[in-house]
Amino acid sequence: MKNETPRLRSRRSRFAAATAVAAAALLALTACGGSTQTASTSSAAVAAGTSVPEIALNEAAIKMLPEAVKTSKVLRVGIPTNEQPTQYFLEGTQELTGVNPDIARLIGASLGLKVEIQVANFDSIIPGMAAGRYDMTVSSMTPTKERMKVLDFVDYMAMGNSIAVAKGNPTGIAKYQDLCGKKVGLLTGSYQLTVNIPEYNKDCVAAGKPEIVSNQYQDTRQAISALTSGRQDAVLADSPILDFAASKNPTLEIASAYDFTPVAAGVPIESGLKDPVAAALAEIIKSDAYKQVLAKYGLEASAITDARVNFAQ
Template sequence: MITRTTTLFGATAVVVALALSGCSGAGDSGAEAAADANLPAGDEVSTTVDPALTELLPDDIVEKGRIDVAIDVPYPPMAMYDENNRVIGFDPELGRLLGQKLGIDVSLNKQAFDSIIPSLQADKNDIIMSGMNDTPERQETLTFVDYTHGGFAILVAAGNPNGVATQHDLCGKTVSVQKATVQGELLRAMDCGADPVVVTELPSDLDAQTALRAGKSDAYVADGYVAEYVAAHTEDGEAFDVVRDPENPSGFNPVYSGIGILKEETELIEVIRQALQALMDEGSYQKVLERNDLAPYAVDSAEVNQGTVQ
């Protein structure tokens, strides 16, 4: 979808709870989820608290003492585990930075992608940071604070045996995608005449990749930065080829992605937007992008609901 400080100014970043068991959500208390893994480590980016922004936090968040973040793991480079089973990647690192800037704990809670919006509606989580595309349909429920802009890429087996060169070449072919993603909707909407794309939706992104490796699909489609990462890191880069859009280096059908918050939570939306803008102004947002090879997908400012802009 890696920031760390030597001092967290009272805002300790909380690692994914129950990550190894595959369960969703943290414990009843943010302190319960905190452990040695939340300490500053490596060369992650850090920031300082802005007391003026802390004052803008909604009362219920202040009373709880943390922001609960729904995140689908693994979904590299947006979210993944390091050798110590600490969650790293663009979303957790940016989430921890937001907590530091706001002076509040952040609990990163593993959540299956297709249940991530319901987890907000059930008050299990406060915000979504999971590489979620900002779309008009999702805006019926969420407001997005957008943080990247890019399209999707196509992965095919090494050597590209089916000669896929363009998006239209997917017509008549079986394409694997993660369930509940925008890519599935885009593929089904393609104008292929009598030879539509056969979309195979699978529970996780890894399942969609595995389908291609096993020959059960002709291609796998995901956000461009995810597809590029998968191609580079699977079998030392020998398993897949990336089909890129020559007319749009940031990917086919570029869209905005961002932090999703229930649209009625106006106070929380605004303080998250201002905190993200502060991280942009000081350069730490850009550093997190660069650490995760996402610099080409940067946005210039923290804006909301740009998914309606074509």
């Protein structure tokens, strides 16, 4: 939108900046990082929607894999849930579907690896990677300079930022500048919470307005529930999530959508996975399988044409 400043790169799911020193500290925090479980893939779940289109093996990328991964033939991927359509459990199951799990599965298929999805709270993924529980994350994470101190990133799609409000927009929010003094629901550890809100608050103070009242939730669904029950004035999160919620919930509407930028798959530095994942994604984003996965979730407009490596937002 014209009234959004370019310096405010709105992205989510990317959380608290981790420095090299913080990475070591994260190892000590893994016991309190939230629950983790494995999302299995049964034949029934595949039929219901956790399968992905076939994609050719990328032999050149496979040759680049570190020996440990070649031996295990498993790619452990940390992904949160309750964020439809990006990642969510199929109703009545522990089978994870959504665009992020499917992109992870395409990467695994391209590399000839079995993808083992580990479901965890969003803010526990970086500590989990520091502790060696995950090989990769595909969780709509924005690549930033701070995160690049502990992770390598490869772009895989683009997402925007949206502000959801109650139907009829009783608080009159039309853009992020209108959030000053408002109660806003945000995902714990998200880019919106850790980067956007501090920047927005600077603008609020400069304009002589009260700062945003930030309230954190472990998933966006909880934030939306707080909005619809009148406990929040707005929710700030990734566009696909809030757009989907508004399409299903007649009590919601989108007040503003802006600043579409790439999100990236992250792998630990020194893991040896950056080059094979980059080679795999470079071919995946050219494939029909990639287009089909995005179309499955109504996200065709999120396609990218360049799987950039470590391109900071």
